[in-house]
Amino acid sequence: MDLGIAFRLLVAVFCIVAPSLLFIGFVRVLDRMRDDDLVNRVMERVDEQPSGAPGPAAVLTGGAVSGTSQSDLVACSSCGLPNPGFAGYCGNCLTKLDG
Secondary structure (H helix, E strand, O other): OOHHHHHHHHHHHHHHHHHHHHHHHHHHHHHHHHOOHHHHHHHHHHHOOOOOOOOHHHHHOOOOOOOOOHHHEEEOOOOOOEEEOOOOEOOOOOOEOOO
């Protein structure tokens, strides 16, 4: 067999197999990191936040935090979306809130 063809075949096999092996290794590393002690400590801190403090849910839900009462909410004058009292701008239309 010609040396050039053998080299090209070897490079082709490497290009096909190497990404798959790297992906499998990456998935295994992420799986091990998920069970890490540091991740568990961070998740415990998120669960220990005081009820009045805005958490990650406030950002994801546009200000409708599950722990806020009706008296803590300020309605937007433009779109009517209830926003938490600490918000300066509406989570929906970005209008400056009066409260």
